[in-house]
Every structure is written in C-alpha cells, then in structure tokens.
Amino acid sequence: MAGVVLLSGGLDSTVALALYLEKNSLDLALTFDYGQRASRNELAAAQSIAEFYDIRHQIVSIPFLQEQTHSALVNRSKALPRVEGHELDDLQGQALESARQVWVPNRNGLFLNIAAVFAENMGEGSVLITGFNNEEAATFPDNSQEFMDAMNRCFTFSTQNNVIVVSPTSIYSKKEIVREGLRLHVPFEHIWSCYESGDRVCGQCESCQRLKRGLVYNDAHGLIRELF
Numbered sequence: 001m002a003g004v005v006l007l008s009g010g011l012d013s014t015v016a017l018a019l020y021l022e023k024n025s026l027d028l029a030l031t032f033d034y035g036q037r038a039s040r041n042e043l044a045a046a047q048s049i050a051e052f053y054d055i056r057h058q059i060v061s062i063p064f065l066q067e068q069t070h071s072a073l074v075n076r077s078k079a080l081p082r083v084e085g086h087e088l089d090d091l092q093g094q095a096l097e098s099a100r101q102v103w104v105p106n107r108n109g110l111f112l113n114i115a116a117v118f119a120e121n122m123g124e125g126s127v128l129i130t131g132f133n134n135e136e137a138a139t140f141p142d143n144s145q146e147f148m149d150a151m152n153r154c155f156t157f158s159t160q161n162n163v164i165v166v167s168p169t170s171i172y173s174k175k176e177i178v179r180e181g182l183r184l185h186v187p188f189e190h191i192w193s194c195y196e197s198g199d200r201v202c203g204q205c206e207s208c209q210r211l212k213r214g215l216v217y218n219d220a221h222g223l224i225r226e227l228f
C-alpha cells in the first residue's frame with residue numbers, strides 16, 4: 001500500500017506528512033508548481049522536508065493553472081490581502097475576502113486528481129495524504145471533510161486500485177496543527193508558509209498570521225523569533 005503526500009512545503013502538509021508517518025510509510029512527495037508567487041521558496045521547502053524524511057520528491061508543473069488564475073496568490077501585479085490577527089476568525093468579513101483574493105480555480109480538486117494518477121500506478125489501496133485544516137475549511141470549501149468525502153467517492157469511479165485520500169490534519173485548527181508539529185519535532189525551520197517569496201517570510205499575510213497565532217498559542221516564542 002503506497003503513500004503519496006501532497007507536499008506544498010507549508011505547515012499543514014508537513015504536519016500531515018509527519019502524522020501519517022507515525023503509523024505508516026510514504027513513498028512519494030508531490031509538489032505542484034503553478035506559478036504561485038511563493039513557488040521558488042515553496043519548492044525549496046518541500047525539497048528540504050522530503051530530504052529530511054527521506055521521501056522521494058517530484059515537482060509537477062502546471063503552467064496552464066497560472067494562466068487561468070487571476071488572483072493575488074499568482075498575479076504579482078496585485079497586492080496580497082492583509083489580515084490582522086483579530087480578523088482571522090471573521091469568517092464573513094476580512095477572512096472571507098482574503099480567501100476570495102487568493103483563490104485558485106479548482107486547485108485542490110486538480111491537485112488530488114493529478115496525484116491520484118501517480119497513486120493508481122503504485123498499486124492496490126494507495127493513499128493520498130493531504131494537509132487540510134478545519135480553520136480554513138470555512139473560507140476554503142476545498143479544505144473541508146465534505147470535499148474529501150466527495151473526492152473519495154469520485155475516485156471509486158475514476159481510478160482503479162481503490163485510491164483514497166486522507167488528511168490527518170483535517171480535524172485540527174492551525175493551533176492544534178502547530179501543537180502536533182511540535183510534538184512530532186517537524187523541521188519548522190524548513191517550512192515555507194508565506195504567500196510571498198522574499199528572503200524571509202512577510203509576517204503579514206493571512207498564512208503567516210495563522211502560523212504565528214498557532215505558535216503563540218503553543219508558547220513557541222523561540223520559534224517565532226527564529227521564523228519571523
């Protein structure tokens with residue numbers, strides 16, 4: 001039973017990988033390059049994390065997704081939305097607006113379907129591992145348990161060998177994902193969770209804010225100083 005992890009190089013997918021490895025093995029880490037503004041840093045982070053865990057790593061380029069995406073996550077001429085810490089739970093307000101501004105058309109659906117091609121070729125009962133979280137499922141519906149259930153139903157038609165997708169982090173908030181990451185000693189120094197691609201993380205984008213809040217909640221002040 002092969003394991004294929006969708007590894008963006010960010011917090012959620014790295015902790016999902018580590019949680020899955022507690023009781024299982026992994027054979028392949030896939031990272032998608034769709035021209036996202038953080039692609040250079042994300043690809044390097046994913047490579048480092050795959051090496052850390054001794055998992056074969058493959059980058060899949062999807063240039064057409066960049067052409068079809070007009071949001072700030074890909075389009076460098078648009079400013080990334082700024083979300084203050086106190087707005088992260090404002091699911092009808094700024095958090096929803098931020099999600100809208102970084103939306104990529106059918107991203108997770110596409111990624112899972114591409115990864116299922118690899119998994120189907122790796123034998124019976126292959127598993128896709130993805131890093132969803134319940135905090136963002138409210139504003140990113142393709143992070144939700146319902147979406148994963150629907151994808152699994154699709155795979156019963158679209159793949160042979162009973163490919164399934166699981167997300168060991170989907171029951172957790174970001175704070176809880178950080179907690180699990182600390183417990184499992186994931187290499188936080190290799191993670192890139194920022195929407196930007198500077199020499200250091202921006203500390204201001206929604207993804208940075210959620211990671212920082214999770215670290216504060218877990219009293220990981222040394223890591224905050226190191227990463228931000």
Ligand SMILES: [Zn+2]
Binds near residue numbers: 196203205
């Ligand atoms: Zn950032």
